[in-house]
Amino acid sequence: MKLMLKLILAILFCNASIFAQNKxxxxxFYEIPQSLMVNPGVKTSQKWHAGIPVISGLSFQGATSxxxxxxxxxxxxxxxxxxVQERLLDVxxxxxxxxxxxxxxxxxxxxxxxxxxxxxxxxxxxxEMDIISYWxxxxxxxAFEGNGGNNIGRNFDLGDLxxxxxxxxxxxxxxxRKVSTALTIGARAKIYSSIFQFQSINNSGSFVTTLGQxxxxxxxxxxxxxxxxxxxKGFYDIIEEDSGTTQKDVTSLFTERVLLGGNLGLGLDVxxxxxxxxxxxxxGSVLDLGFINNSKDIWNYTFNGSTTTDGIxxxxxxxxxxxxxxxxxxxxxxxxxxxxHGENESSYISWRPVKMYGSIKxxxxxxxxxxxxxxxxxxxxxxxxxxxxxxxxxSLGGQLFMMKRPRGVQAALTGFxxxxxxRVLSIKGTYTVDKYSFTNIGLGANVQLGPVNxxxxxxxxxxxxxxxxxxxASLQFGFNIISWNGN
Numbered sequence: 034m035k036l037m038l039k040l041i042l043a044i045l046f047c048n049a050s051i052f053a054q055n056k057x058x059x060x061x062f063y064e065i066p067q068s069l070m071v072n073p074g075v076k077t078s079q080k081w082h083a084g085i086p087v088i089s090g091l092s093f094q095g096a097t098s099x100x101x102x103x104x105x106x107x108x109x110x111x112x113x114x115x116x117v118q119e120r121l122l123d124v125x126x127x128x129x130x131x132x133x134x135x136x137x138x139x140x141x142x143x144x145x146x147x148x149x150x151x152x153x154x155x156x157x158x159x160x161e162m163d164i165i166s167y168w169x170x171x172x173x174x175x176a177f178e179g180n181g182g183n184n185i186g187r188n189f190d191l192g193d194l195x196x197x198x199x200x201x202x203x204x205x206x207x208x209x210r211k212v213s214t215a216l217t218i219g220a221r222a223k224i225y226s227s228i229f230q231f232q233s234i235n236n237s238g239s240f241v242t243t244l245g246q247x248x249x250x251x252x253x254x255x256x257x258x259x260x261x262x263x264x265x266k267g268f269y270d271i272i273e274e275d276s277g278t279t280q281k282d283v284t285s286l287f288t289e290r291v292l293l294g295g296n297l298g299l300g301l302d303v304x305x306x307x308x309x310x311x312x313x314x315x316x317g318s319v320l321d322l323g324f325i326n327n328s329k330d331i332w333n334y335t336f337n338g339s340t341t342t343d344g345i346x347x348x349x350x351x352x353x354x355x356x357x358x359x360x361x362x363x364x365x366x367x368x369x370x371x372x373x374h375g376e377n378e379s380s381y382i383s384w385r386p387v388k389m390y391g392s393i394k395x396x397x398x399x400x401x402x403x404x405x406x407x408x409x410x411x412x413x414x415x416x417x418x419x420x421x422x423x424x425x426x427x428s429l430g431g432q433l434f435m436m437k438r439p440r441g442v443q444a445a446l447t448g449f450x451x452x453x454x455x456r457v458l459s460i461k462g463t464y465t466v467d468k469y470s471f472t473n474i475g476l477g478a479n480v481q482l483g484p485v486n487x488x489x490x491x492x493x494x495x496x497x498x499x500x501x502x503x504x505x506a507s508l509q510f511g512f513n514i515i516s517w518n519g520n
Contacts, residue, residue, distance in 0.1 A: 055434045056092070057447040057463050058477040058490035059509060060390050061306075061316055064459050065479050065488045066143060066513050069155055071390060072318040073207045073219030074304035077153045081144040082486075085512040090138035090159065092509045122177060125168045127193045128440055133164035138511070139202075153209040155221075160291070163386060164198035167440060180242040180252065191238035191256055195439055199230040199383065201325070202291040207302070215308040223300035227325050228290045229264035230383050234439045238337075255339040261381050262334075263296055263327035298325030300385055312396045312425065321385040328380040336374040387437040394430035426453050434467075443468065457481055465492070475507070486513040 060071045066082040067090045068075045084090060136159055143155035171189040178184055207221030238256035271282045289295070300323025306316045428451040436443045445467035453459045463475040470493060477490035492507030 055436070055445050055465070055467070056490075056509065057432055057434060057445065057449070057465055058461060058475050058492065058507075060432055060434075061392055061394065062451070062459075062461055062477065062479065062488075062490075064453075064481070065511075066155075066486070066515065067138075067141065067488075067511060069143065069207060069209060069219070069221075070141075070159075071320065072304035072306070072316055073209060073221045073302050074217050074306050074318065075209070075219070075316065076211075076217050076306050076314075077143075077145075077209050079143070079145075079153075080516045082142070082513050082515045084138055084141035084157070085514070086140050087137065088512050089141050090136065090509075090511040092134075092136040092507075117177065122170075122174055125170065127167060127170040127190075127195075129168045130438075130440075131164075131166045131168075132438075132443075133198070134162065136161045141513075151211040154207070155209070156204075156206040158202065158204050160200070160202050162198075162200045164196075165438060166196040166198075167193070169193040169195070175240065180240070181250075185242055185244070185250070187241065189240040191240060191258060192236045194236050194258065195234055197232040197234055197383075197439055199325075200228040201230075202226045202228065203300075204293075205302075217306045219302075219304050221302035223302070223321075223323060224293070225298035225300060225323065225325050225385070226290060226293045227264055227296040227298065227327065228287060229262070229268065230296070230325065230327055231260065231262040231265060232383060233258070233260040235259070251341055253339070253341040256336050258336045260334040261327075262332045263381075263383075264290065264330050266332040267330045269332075296325055296327045296329050298383075298385075299323055304390075314394045314396070315392065316394070317391045318389070320388040320390075322387055323385045325383050325385070326380070327383055331378040331380060333377045333379060333381075334374065335377065338373055389435045390432065392430055392432040394428050396425035396428050398426040399424070424453075427451065432463075461490075463492075477509075481515070484514050484516060486515045487511075 056071050059065065059068055061075060062068050063076045063078065066079065066084065069077070070090070139158040139160065141155070141157035141159075143153060146152040146154065171193045172191070174184070175189050180187075180189075202225075204224045204226070205221050207219060209217065209219040211217045236258040238254070238258060240252065240254045242250050242252045244250060267286055268283060271279060271286065276282070300321050302318065302320045302322070304316070304318030306314055308314050428449075430449055432447040432449065434445040434447070445465055447463050447465040449461060449463045451459065451461040457480065459479045461477045461479075463473075463477075465473040465475065467473070472495055473493045474495055475490070475492040476494060477488065479486070479488040488509075488511055490507070490509040
């Protein structure tokens with residue numbers, strides 16, 4: 034159980050640089066090739082693209098729906114214990130979370146079909162880490178306040194413990210097809226290679242202390258809890274061995290699992306873009322419809338059963354003279370026997386966190402001709418033509434993001450404005466409302482200098498003056514080489 038406790042504490046208290054999965058600035062920013070990763074059916078314009086390895090797509094984001102670092106550690110003259118009580122225990126509920134996602138692209142390549150110019154193919158590899166830990170409100174109160182005083186008779190919910198995390202490597206291949214002048218669709222197949230995974234998401238049980246009969250109080254516990262891990266024990270054993278080749282062995286195991294040597298799974302992304310009229314477009318996508326079959330390097334912990342104890346009974350005066358009477362050990366042994374905990378190697382399926390995007394966009398401010406006049410391509414399709422091939426300088430619209438999490442759907446609503454300055458520069462501004470922030474203003478820029486493409490996207494700009502006091506922060510950037518039909 035020692036590893037389980039360390040893992041839980043690390044997630045709850047060391048997750049200061051935490052992440053979220055919504056990429057509202059990148060979504061439908063079709064000038065950026067990586068927009069295909071959040072909508073396989075986005076409109077495409079390039080003849081081919083090649084991301085610069087490792088730095089073509091880097092995504093770092095941070096969010097907390099409850100307390101911030103500044104709330105607890107600011108030098109404001111308030112006692113730390115008071116801060117914990119008033120700003121953490123009294124404010125955060127069991128649906129508040131610390132969630133974490135980051136992505137780093139290994140490579141990303143796309144090209145238009147020679148015989149089918151309306152088809153755009155893309156493939157690549159990226160690494161992703163995803164962690165979510167809900168705030169265990171009842172367990173935190175029990176740890177901080179204890180089970181006495183005002184908590185006598187309170188039923189503490191053990192099901193408040195809810196966490197999930199994984200690190201995976203993803204190989205993907207996608208097809209983007211312009212079906213008609215108005216409709217573009219796309220799909221992306223994925224192979225997941227898991228580096229490690231852990232989850233404890235279906236816990237239940239209670240702990241309550243009441244007035245006793247044989248002693249002052251008695252405590253009852255009923256638990257059905259499990260921590261499932263896959264891929265963790267291999268790294269743990271290497272570190273625990275602490276040999277002269279520890280670093281080399283960890284690197285070797287990590288590399289093996291990155292290259293399809295870990296637990297494997299399959300996934301699918303689908304998306305579309307549809308022009309309601311020459312200036313109005315709707316889009317939608319569903320990402321990570323998939324799973325991983327965890328059957329290798331399994332290390333699960335279980336804790337279930339029920340018992341009632343009235344603590345230690347001391348009989349005076351005889352127990353005072355009995356120095357060999359190990360009362361505490363007897364109590365621990367009784368609880369341990371009544372609440373068996375164990376380990377097993379049972380395989381299990383872990384489902385990927387499904388994400389969904391949708392948007393509606395209105396283009397205006399005609400730029401006097403189509404982009405194909407200047408670069409030999411059509412901005413909204415591979416072969417040009419059609420009523421919406423005129424180049425518009427401005428776009429205005431809204432986006433919806435939803436994500437399946439262990440305790441329900443997490444949603445965000447975004448309004449955006451995009452301005453294009455010829456083919457060289459495009460800027461997108463967003464305002465997003467979600468559970469983390471009501472003042473999230475984002476700004477993104479895409480720069481095209483000949484074949485070299487650079488983009489940078491940053492969220493919640495108002496928080497950058499004091500990141501420690503922010504509930505949300507985000508940064509995405511990357512470099513690509515892009516070729517158009519006229520290059």
